[in-house]
Amino acid sequence: MGLPPYATLGQRIWYYSFRVICGLIFFFLVAPIVVVMPLSFNAQDFFTFTPEMLRLDPEGYSLKHYRDFFTNPQWQLALKNSLIIAPLATIISVTLGTLAAIGLSQSHVPFKGAIMAILISPMIVPLIISATGMFFFYAQLGNWMEGTLGLDKGFVGYVKVILAHAVLGIPFVIITVTATLVGFDRSLTRAAANMGAGPVTTFFRVQMPLILPGVISGGLFAFITSFDEVVVVLFVGSASQKTLPWQMFIGLREQISPTILAVATILVVISIALLTTVELLRRRSERLRGMSPG
Amino acid sequence: MAEVMQAADGTPLKRSLARALRRQKMRALALIAPLLLFVLITFIVPIASMLFRSVENDIVANTLPYTVEALADWDATGTDLPPAPVYEAMFYDMFLASEAKRHTRLGTRLNYETTGMSSLFRQSGRNMDDIADLSYEPLEDLDDAWDDGETWYALFNTRGVSDTTLLDDQRKRVARLSGAAADAEINFAPDAEVSALLPLAAREYTAWAVFVATQNNRDPAERDPWESVAPALVTDLQRADLSGYVGPAADMLRAAQQANLPVPDFTQEFGAMDEDWASLEPWQTIQTHSGTYTSGYFLNAIDAQKTPDGVAWQPEEKQILLTLFGRTIWMSLLITFSCIALGYPIAWLLANLPMRQANVLLILVLLPFWTSLLVRTSAWKVMLQQQGVINDVLVWIGLVADDGRLIMINNQFGTIVAMTHILLPFMILPMYSVMQTIPPSYLRAAKSLGATNWTAFWRVYFPQSVPGIGAGSILVFILSIGYYITPEIVGGTKGVFISNRIAFHISSSLNWGLAAALGTILLAAVLVLYWAYDKIVGIDNVKLG
Known part of the structure; x- marks a missing residue:
C-alpha cells in the first residue's frame, strides 16, 4: 500500500x-519490556538509570542482581517450586487434554456443546473467582488428604497447587489440539487400520506425529499459564509452595528489590524462546497438513 | 417386496450401523470422560462451593440451636424483650459454645451485620461459669457429693433402658457446633427414666458427655461435668415428681428439692453481664440471621442489610462496594476504549502491509502477549514511579521541574495505563483477524466512485471492521473487570477493582461469605458478557497467537 x-x-x-x-x-x-533489561544490570539498588549507566560507564553496570537471584534462598526456593509445579501441571493437562480433544473431534459426540463449555470454563471464569472457589474447596480437600489419607502436609500443598494449575491449563490444550485436528485427514487412520494396525499403533505411529505440533504448543500454553500464574497460588498454596510470580508479587508489593528486574529479564528471554518455538511449530504443522504457511 | 439389506454377518444393515455408531459414541465419550471428571472435580465443584458459601448461614442455628428455636415466635419488630425461655436457652447454648470455643466465630459472623456483636459474644462466653455457679455452689453446700463426677455419672448413666433419641440428638448438637464428627464410641448412655424425670439436666449432662468423649477423647465416667448441669438440675427439680424414684442419688435429689434451691434469673443475669442483652438489637440480629440460608451476604455485597423491618441501605457515604462496582465498570470501559483507540491503527496497519512485514510487526504485538504478567506489571512500576524512567526523562527534557514530578502510580491513571498495555494484544489480535478478511478492492472501488479517503474509510471499511472491534472489546472488558494483580500493585487505593476487595475479604478480613457473594456477582456479570460474546462472535472463534 x-x-x-x-x-x-x-x-x-x-x-x-x-x-x-x-x-x-x-x-x-x-x-516497558525493553527498559527492564538494561536496568537489571544496574550497579545500584535503584529502579532507574544512574548517570553512570547513561554515560555507558562499565562501573555503572554489574551482575549483582543476577548473583542475588542465584544465591538468595528465597528466590531459589521460588524457582525450584516453579520448576516442580509447572511441568507436572503441564503433563496432566496435556495428557488428559489431548485424549479429550481426540474424543471431541469424532463426528458423533453427544452433548458436545455442553462438554466443550465445561472444558473451556477455566479460561472464561476470571482468575480471582476461580481462586476464591478453589480457596474454599481445596482447603477441605487438603484437610481430607492430610486427615483421612494421612499424607504429608508439604506434599498435599504441592498436589493442591498442581491440580489447580493443571485445570487452568486445560482449555489451552483443548483449543490448540482441536484446532490441529480440524485439518487431520481421517482417511489416514482408516488406511492404517486397513493395513492391520490396531488403534494404539495407529494413534502413536500415524495420528500423534501429525498432531504433535499442536500438542506441543498447547503444552507450552499450559506451561506458561502455570509458570506465570500467581492469584491461584496465593489463595491455594502456602509459603512453602511459593513460586517465582508469587515471590515477584510479594517483592513488588512489599520490599522492592531490583532482583525482580533480573528475574523479569530472564523471564522475557524465556518467553521470547517460547514464542519462537510456538511460531515455528505452527508453521511446521501447517506445512505438514499441506496448508500454506501464514 | 424389497429385501432387508444385510451386513456381512447376516444382521440387518440398519441395526449393524446403529451399533457401530453407538460404539463410536461410547469410544468418544470414554476418551473425554477422564478430563471431564477432572475438570468437574477440580474446577466446577470449587466454583459451586463458592456459590454455596455465598448463601450458607448454618452457623447461627448450629451454635445456638435452642435459642433460635425459642426465638422463632418472638416479634422482632415489637418493643418487648424476648421472654424468659429465650434467655434460658441462650444460657445453655452459649455455655456449650464457649466450652467448645465456637462462640467467638458466631460473634464475628454476626458482627458483619451489627457492630459490637463480636465483643458481646466474646465477653459473655467468659461469664457463663459465673451464672452457672449461682446454682452450683448452693448445691455443693448442700451435699459435697454433688462436687463429685461419679455422683452425676451414676445418676444419669443407663440402668437398662437408655434414651437413644436424646443421645443421638446431643451427638448431632455437638457435631454441628464443633464442625467435627461426634459419632465415636461413648462410655455413657442417658437413662430413660432419669431423662424423663429430669429432662433439662439429662440433656446438658449428655451434651457434656458427648463433648468430652468425642472431642477431647476422655471417659465421661472419670470426669466432673461442667457447672451448667447444676442450673439445669435445679430447674428440673422445681417441677419433678420424685415420689416414685428409687435410683441412684434419690435421697440427694429429694434433699435438693426440699431445699428449694434458687434457679438463676437468666434474663436479669444476662442484663447485668452486659446491658446490650437487655436491649432488642442483639436478639433482632440473631433472629433475622437465624435461617440456614441467607441473602445477607448478597445484600452486604451491594451495601444493604437485612433488618427486622426488611432491607435497609447503607448511608450514601458508606456505600463502599457499590462505588467499587461502579469504578470497576467505569475503569474497565476506559481501558476498553483506550485499547480500541490504540489497537485499531495497529490492526489496520498489520492487515494492509505485505505479509512479510506484517509478520515482523506482529512479533512486536505477540512479545508483550507472551511476556509474564508480573514482568509487565513490574516494568510499569519502574516506568511510572516518581523516581521512575518517565519522570526522569521528563525532568531531563525540562518539561517537568525536579520537585514537580508527576504522580502516575498508585492511582487510577497507573491502573489504566498498565492494564491498557497488558490487554492491548487481546484487542489487536481479533481486530487483525477480522480486517484481514476485508478485501482492499472495496476501498478502491469506493474511491473510484468519487468518495474521499475519509468517506471511503468511514462508510465502507469501518462498518466491516466492527465485528473485530466488538470481539476485541468484549474480550478486553471481560478480562479487565476480573483483574487483580495489576491494580493491586499499581492502583494504590483509588485504582483498585472489586477483585481486590474479594482478595481482601479472603485473606485479611476473613469474611468469606461476603467474598463469595462478591465473586458470585462478578461471575454472573462475566457469564452474561460471554453469552453476548458467543452470540456476536462465537466461542469457537477464540484463537490463540
Whole structure:
C-alpha cells in the first residue's frame, strides 16, 4: 500500500503522521519490556538509570542482581517450586487434554456443546473467582488428604497447587489440539487400520506425529499459564509452595528489590524462546497438513 | 417386496450401523470422560462451593440451636424483650459454645451485620461459669457429693433402658457446633427414666458427655461435668415428681428439692453481664440471621442489610462496594476504549502491509502477549514511579521541574495505563483477524466512485471492521473487570477493582461469605458478557497467537 506518486500534500502528511502514530503505539507496547533489561544490570539498588549507566560507564553496570537471584534462598526456593509445579501441571493437562480433544473431534459426540463449555470454563471464569472457589474447596480437600489419607502436609500443598494449575491449563490444550485436528485427514487412520494396525499403533505411529505440533504448543500454553500464574497460588498454596510470580508479587508489593528486574529479564528471554518455538511449530504443522504457511 | 439389506454377518444393515455408531459414541465419550471428571472435580465443584458459601448461614442455628428455636415466635419488630425461655436457652447454648470455643466465630459472623456483636459474644462466653455457679455452689453446700463426677455419672448413666433419641440428638448438637464428627464410641448412655424425670439436666449432662468423649477423647465416667448441669438440675427439680424414684442419688435429689434451691434469673443475669442483652438489637440480629440460608451476604455485597423491618441501605457515604462496582465498570470501559483507540491503527496497519512485514510487526504485538504478567506489571512500576524512567526523562527534557514530578502510580491513571498495555494484544489480535478478511478492492472501488479517503474509510471499511472491534472489546472488558494483580500493585487505593476487595475479604478480613457473594456477582456479570460474546462472535472463534 505505498503512497501513489499523485498523492496530495494532505495525503502525504496523513500517510507519514499515521506511520508515526503507529510507531509510537508499537513503542508503547515494547518499551516497558525493553527498559527492564538494561536496568537489571544496574550497579545500584535503584529502579532507574544512574548517570553512570547513561554515560555507558562499565562501573555503572554489574551482575549483582543476577548473583542475588542465584544465591538468595528465597528466590531459589521460588524457582525450584516453579520448576516442580509447572511441568507436572503441564503433563496432566496435556495428557488428559489431548485424549479429550481426540474424543471431541469424532463426528458423533453427544452433548458436545455442553462438554466443550465445561472444558473451556477455566479460561472464561476470571482468575480471582476461580481462586476464591478453589480457596474454599481445596482447603477441605487438603484437610481430607492430610486427615483421612494421612499424607504429608508439604506434599498435599504441592498436589493442591498442581491440580489447580493443571485445570487452568486445560482449555489451552483443548483449543490448540482441536484446532490441529480440524485439518487431520481421517482417511489416514482408516488406511492404517486397513493395513492391520490396531488403534494404539495407529494413534502413536500415524495420528500423534501429525498432531504433535499442536500438542506441543498447547503444552507450552499450559506451561506458561502455570509458570506465570500467581492469584491461584496465593489463595491455594502456602509459603512453602511459593513460586517465582508469587515471590515477584510479594517483592513488588512489599520490599522492592531490583532482583525482580533480573528475574523479569530472564523471564522475557524465556518467553521470547517460547514464542519462537510456538511460531515455528505452527508453521511446521501447517506445512505438514499441506496448508500454506501464514 | 424389497429385501432387508444385510451386513456381512447376516444382521440387518440398519441395526449393524446403529451399533457401530453407538460404539463410536461410547469410544468418544470414554476418551473425554477422564478430563471431564477432572475438570468437574477440580474446577466446577470449587466454583459451586463458592456459590454455596455465598448463601450458607448454618452457623447461627448450629451454635445456638435452642435459642433460635425459642426465638422463632418472638416479634422482632415489637418493643418487648424476648421472654424468659429465650434467655434460658441462650444460657445453655452459649455455655456449650464457649466450652467448645465456637462462640467467638458466631460473634464475628454476626458482627458483619451489627457492630459490637463480636465483643458481646466474646465477653459473655467468659461469664457463663459465673451464672452457672449461682446454682452450683448452693448445691455443693448442700451435699459435697454433688462436687463429685461419679455422683452425676451414676445418676444419669443407663440402668437398662437408655434414651437413644436424646443421645443421638446431643451427638448431632455437638457435631454441628464443633464442625467435627461426634459419632465415636461413648462410655455413657442417658437413662430413660432419669431423662424423663429430669429432662433439662439429662440433656446438658449428655451434651457434656458427648463433648468430652468425642472431642477431647476422655471417659465421661472419670470426669466432673461442667457447672451448667447444676442450673439445669435445679430447674428440673422445681417441677419433678420424685415420689416414685428409687435410683441412684434419690435421697440427694429429694434433699435438693426440699431445699428449694434458687434457679438463676437468666434474663436479669444476662442484663447485668452486659446491658446490650437487655436491649432488642442483639436478639433482632440473631433472629433475622437465624435461617440456614441467607441473602445477607448478597445484600452486604451491594451495601444493604437485612433488618427486622426488611432491607435497609447503607448511608450514601458508606456505600463502599457499590462505588467499587461502579469504578470497576467505569475503569474497565476506559481501558476498553483506550485499547480500541490504540489497537485499531495497529490492526489496520498489520492487515494492509505485505505479509512479510506484517509478520515482523506482529512479533512486536505477540512479545508483550507472551511476556509474564508480573514482568509487565513490574516494568510499569519502574516506568511510572516518581523516581521512575518517565519522570526522569521528563525532568531531563525540562518539561517537568525536579520537585514537580508527576504522580502516575498508585492511582487510577497507573491502573489504566498498565492494564491498557497488558490487554492491548487481546484487542489487536481479533481486530487483525477480522480486517484481514476485508478485501482492499472495496476501498478502491469506493474511491473510484468519487468518495474521499475519509468517506471511503468511514462508510465502507469501518462498518466491516466492527465485528473485530466488538470481539476485541468484549474480550478486553471481560478480562479487565476480573483483574487483580495489576491494580493491586499499581492502583494504590483509588485504582483498585472489586477483585481486590474479594482478595481482601479472603485473606485479611476473613469474611468469606461476603467474598463469595462478591465473586458470585462478578461471575454472573462475566457469564452474561460471554453469552453476548458467543452470540456476536462465537466461542469457537477464540484463537490463540
